[in-house]
Amino acid sequence: MSTEVPKRLTIYDLAKLAGSSPSTVSAVLNGTWQNRRISEKLAARILAVAADADYSVNMQARALRRERSGIIGMILPLYDNRYFSSIAQIFEAEARKRGLFAIVSCTNRDPQQEQAAAQMMIAHRVEKLICTGATDPDSIARMCHAQGVETINLDLPGRLAPSVISDNRNGAKALTTAILDRLEDRGNPQDPILFVGGRIEDHNTRERIAGFREALTARGLESPEENIMPCGYSGARAAPVLDAYLLKHKTLPSAIFVNSTITLEGIARWFNEQGHNMSEIVFGCFDWDPLAAVFNPHFLMVRQNVPVMIDRLFDLIDSPHAPSTALIEIQPEILGVQ
Template sequence: MDKRATIKDVAEAAGVGIATVSRVLSGGSASPQTRERVLAVAAQLDYRPSAVGRNLRQRRTGGLGLLVPDLTDTFFGQLAEGALAYARSAGEPVVLGSTGDDPEQESEMIGMLLEQSVDRVVAVPSGDAETWQPALRAGMTVVFADRLPVEGADPAGEGPDRDLMLLDGLPPARPSRPLDVPAVLADDRSGIRTAVRYLRGLGHRRIAYLGGPGHDRRAEAFREAVGAPADEELIVFATGSRDSAYAAASGLFQSRPDLSAVVAGGNVLGEAAVLAARELDLRVPRDVSLVMYDDVPWAELCSPPLTVIAQPGRDIGYRAAELVLRTGARRPRTVVLPTELIVRGSCGPYPGRPGAGVRA
């Protein structure tokens, strides 16, 4: 008996990505040429995705999909542990995937979950709303955790799909529509505001923010907290890798010797800030004060221990799995969990660094 064709087989034969195949087969955006090519290949391979859609709409198949950007990140590990704990108590198997904070890879994993008839998913999203439309159209129940899909991203990503869409005459980017999907989030706004107020109380005025993927809400909260007009040179973003985080932190310290405090938007970024400060012979907190978003075990082991904005990572995962697995006739609402500023030894009073500019 021949092996049944998969969505990956269709993508390879059509010369597009799995994300494009998912969009075409679920009625999403694609150029006429791309749509015709994908549908022709799907027919030739006798690929029948509609069975999956009917299966998901008509009955629960059981199981939970869990997608996170990086399992080596302590926070995402805590989130995953919380989701696994609830799934275990509910007797549900879990399909766990790491997206690498790559929207294209996330799209591929969504397609594979659809192939496996996994009908409920908890995800820390990396892509935009368009990335998740195929899953929602197929009847998948989704709850986002920690963050929401980015707005206005290129639905074809930065890979071959994007090039094909450009060749087909489609615009490379357009605003994505917000998704009506519940989420479990930490109160980023309150956490960032509390941290900035604390640093302001110590006399700091030139405060920087070091962000990463999915930190749009935190960056906006930072801008609100420091007040208009925000110094955009003090708001720096890295990609998801540790090398990128270190380069961003090091570049920030070297390009702005007048800054006296940094709010790092996550534990990988906080680690990078500590390492970069050490390499540049900047003393914490005498030369630069540091607040890190996320309370992870190593934060207390630093010298000095780091002041942190603690968010309940395990609770976020647990509540997200609870919402997605207990969804009934009533659609769950988004849940916002509190954060807490834990003051340790990494923040000191201004003035900080030798040679810093005149206090604003």
């Protein structure tokens, strides 16, 4: 085994091997040799030598000279739910298709970590930075713009860069309507629906609450403040909300609008611990998880359309200078309605 760095091959070595010059080797290897009037024959020879010697370009050197890194960055709250992990996966695949190298950093919904990650991305000279579900997208946008790096917001919108998000309001309205239909099927169309989870500071949660209310209003129903509990994204936050509801009303709500799968997990845990049966209640969840869906075929779930979101995202990336006010809303899908 190599004891120390075994000096990798450079274009200078290849030039010697092929009896040519570094600049010619460079042009041949990066495909610009046609413009430089290199002969077919020499190009072939150089390519053969390079392949034979297992040459691999040094991207650092290339990026330094070209003043373009070929890297595109994304910051993300976390990987471990289906929505965000599929965002990461599809983003990466799409980036690769365009010859870009994607680097993704998790920032745990923490503004400090978001800033630090963005700094790192800037230091690595990413060509664009995608801020997914960022708690403070505008601060990041300011930082990046000061360094000449454009940003795009995904999932949560900002005011200083274009944004691609789900149509939260209409998605929530459709989900709530589906819940109301279920209640009607069960013969209690007037029963209260509890809204649980999310952060009221989030644009998305506010929009979902608005959609929730619109659906109720459309049926001539009330939406009392006390039934709307954006208690955060952690699963554990759901228990106190349910405890309080039960204490006050002596009975469970007939339906629950759950604002994320992580909240759903907390609610399910509470039902298990309390010995309640989830199938007595109509559940609608603004988020999708295949295992949750298959174990609860009666659940209503909203699946955000990640492939289309990423498509629109790359439209923005490709278009030179999208207006920072652009807000693109993608319709999600309601699963569980017959």
